[in-house]
Amino acid sequence: MSSTIIRTDQLCYNYTKGVSTLTDIHLQVNRGDIYGFLGPNGSGKTTTLSLLLGLLKTQHGTIEILGKDLQHHRKEVLRKVGSLIESPSLYNHLTAKENLEVYREIYGASKARLQGVLNIVGLSDTGKKTVRQFSLGMRQRLSIALALLPKPELLILDEPTNGLDPAGILELRSLIRSLNKEEGITFLISSHILSEVEKMVNRIGIIYKGRMRFQGSLGELHKLQQQQSLVQLDTSDNLRAWAVLKKFQAELQDEDLVVPYTDLAQVAIINRMLIDNDLDVYNLHPRKQTLETIFINLTTE
Numbered sequence: 267m268s269s270t271i272i273r274t275d276q277l278c279y280n281y282t283k284g285v286s287t288l289t290d291i292h293l294q295v296n297r298g299d300i301y302g303f304l305g306p307n308g309s310g311k312t313t314t315l316s317l318l319l320g321l322l323k324t325q326h327g328t329i330e331i332l333g334k335d336l337q338h339h340r341k342e343v344l345r346k347v348g349s350l351i352e353s354p355s356l357y358n359h360l361t362a363k364e365n366l367e368v369y370r371e372i373y374g375a376s377k378a379r380l381q382g383v384l385n386i387v388g389l390s391d392t393g394k395k396t397v398r399q400f401s402l403g404m405r406q407r408l409s410i411a412l413a414l415l416p417k418p419e420l421l422i423l424d425e426p427t428n429g430l431d432p433a434g435i436l437e438l439r440s441l442i443r444s445l446n447k448e449e450g451i452t453f454l455i456s457s458h459i460l461s462e463v464e465k466m467v468n469r470i471g472i473i474y475k476g477r478m479r480f481q482g483s484l485g486e487l488h489k490l491q492q493q494q495s496l497v498q499l500d501t502s503d504n505l506r507a508w509a510v511l512k513k514f515q516a517e518l519q520d521e522d523l524v525v526p527y528t529d530l531a532q533v534a535i536i537n538r539m540l541i542d543n544d545l546d547v548y549n550l551h552p553r554k555q556t557l558e559t560i561f562i563n564l565t566t567e
């Protein structure tokens with residue numbers, strides 16, 4: 267069985283003629299991934315997810331889901347995909363179980379499956395409580411239970427952490443992790459806040475103004491973070507210091523000398539080299555990039 271669950275190639279989309287909303291989106295989600303699809307508001311996440319779910323018609327490029335071309339195998343493919351893209355219509359006057367019962371027949375799921383998904387999302391003991399009395403986190407988990415009824419292989423969640431309090435985010439994160447581990451479900455999760463998904467995803471795609479700016483493992487993003495960490499220096503002779511530190515890819519930026527570094531031991535070596543070359547160090551300031559600053563750098567002009 268193919269290990270690629272979603273592959274898009276040269277996916278483009280325009281709502282308005284002449285105005286590109288998506289340009290050449292190449293998304294690759296592998297079986298077993300929890301893939302974080304990140305980008306600021308308006309960058310094109312929902313448009314991409316809508317195309318993947320056949321809610322918008324592909325104008326250019328290809329979408330392959332579970333090894334099949336979406337355009338030619340739409341029904342067959344989407345049967346194996348669950349989603350939470352617009353808030354699903356939950357009935358406020360019904361209990362969690364009654365809500366699931368409404369959808370159970372549509373999805374052809376068994377009563378045992380209904381009870382199973384209630385257990386999975388931790389709502390089996392809500393009894394006679396109606397959805398009106400549910401917290402946002404509970405509603406979100408009930409919506410996920412609905413999406414789980416047909417036993418999907420892939421779940422696509424659009425901004426599932428939106429509006430949740432920290433406890434709700436933690437619950438959702440642990441639910442997603444356990445569904446991934448225990449039920450083998452692959453996830454594609456969009457968010458505009460890196461820190462809210464960073465702790466649960468293994469792969470990341472970053473989109474900005476309709477273009478992919480990064481795609482890779484969380485480890486690769488960390489590598490980028492390390493590569494972009496800089497030590498800022500001021501010495502008695504910055505030009506000579508620059509020559510001494512050339513092999514570290516030192517650069518002169520205006521008056522300052524900046525040198526990329528990966529760990530603090532390297533900063534100590536840089537300092538020693540300057541002193542050994544009779545240069546006085548007036549200022550040495552390591553500026554470690556955070557994942558958040560990398561994300562911001564990738565999603566600004």
Ligand SMILES: Nc1ncnc2c1ncn2[C@@H]1O[C@H](COP(=O)(O)OP(=O)(O)OP(=O)(O)O)[C@@H](O)[C@H]1O
Binds near residue numbers: 287305306311312314
């Ligand atoms: N139905 C529509 N008609 C015209 N333009 C649209 C439509 N839906 C979205 N857009 C525009 O397409 C661009 C991408 O929007 P999209 O909703 O895909 O972004 P997003 O990353 O999901 O943002 P958000 O986090 O705000 O939902 C935006 O400029 C948006 O204004």
